[in-house]
Amino acid sequence: MRRILIAIGAALAALAVVPVAAHAESGTGRHCAVQLTQDGPRHQCFGTFRQAIAFGTDGAITSAPDATAAATDPGFQAEVEHPATRAANVLIGIEYDATNFGGNTFSVFRYAACTGPTNDVDKQIVDLDVIGWNDKVSSFRTYNNCIADHYYLTNFGGVHTGYLGSSATMPVINGTNMNDNARSIRWS
Ligand SMILES: [Ca+2]
Numbered sequence: 001m002r003r004i005l006i007a008i009g010a011a012l013a014a015l016a017v018v019p020v021a022a023h024a025e026s027g028t029g030r031h032c033a034v035q036l037t038q039d040g041p042r043h044q045c046f047g048t049f050r051q052a053i054a055f056g057t058d059g060a061i062t063s064a065p066d067a068t069a070a071a072t073d074p075g076f077q078a079e080v081e082h083p084a085t086r087a088a089n090v091l092i093g094i095e096y097d098a099t100n101f102g103g104n105t106f107s108v109f110r111y112a113a114c115t116g117p118t119n120d121v122d123k124q125i126v127d128l129d130v131i132g133w134n135d136k137v138s139s140f141r142t143y144n145n146c147i148a149d150h151y152y153l154t155n156f157g158g159v160h161t162g163y164l165g166s167s168a169t170m171p172v173i174n175g176t177n178m179n180d181n182a183r184s185i186r187w188s
Contacts, residue, residue: 031067032106034131035089036123043131049105053080056109058088067094071101071141071166080143086113092123092146092187096139099179100168106133114146114187122146124186127154137182141166150182163188 032045033056046052049067061079070076071094080091089109097103114122123146128134142148147165152158152173159173161182170178 030104032104032131034106034108034125036108036110036125038111049107052105052107053091056089056091056107057085060085060088067096067105068101070094071096071139077143081113086144091143093143093148093185094141095133095137095185096141097136099138099170101139101141103138104136106131108187113144116145120188121186122188124156124184126156126184128183128185129154134183135180137185138170138179139168140164142187146187149186149188150178151184151186152176152178152181154183156184156186158183 030045030047031049031052032043033052035042035056044052044055046055049070050062050064053064053070054062057080064070064079065073065076079085089111090113092108092110092114094101094105094107096105108123108125110123125131128136137150140148140150142165147163149160149163150170151160159176159178161167161171161173161178164171170180170182172178
């Protein structure tokens, strides 16, 4: 009996040293978050969408659903639009690499919700290539009173989608299919 207990103890000890993999890698993960702070952008990528949202919200939301589910989850929307969450960093949009809110994502955060009028620009990314997302966006979601305008060229050049709330696919504008063709984005 004693020999069996020793064997069980050794097995438990072996289990205890299995490393816990929960690390974030900058720039290599499938799910990225960009905080557009007043001091400049903070950009980090993670293995899971949940980790990206936790980073973007400064730890306010640590139990986000997976990225596709989040796009249509009223509970997730309520959480990211809750005043307590917005006190830290405000989620303004999620960009998806695949249609129907699928594939890799990058989530964009700023210090406040968007203001009502669309004749002002609340936040923008001049060149998506800087974060490795040129010609990738295939669907997107917006939050916190923001709407997004996707442009064909850098620095808001070429055709653009016009301000849209959320879309499971990208529109065709003047004969240009904006799917996998966005190079810069404005939120208002
Ligand atoms: Ca895509």
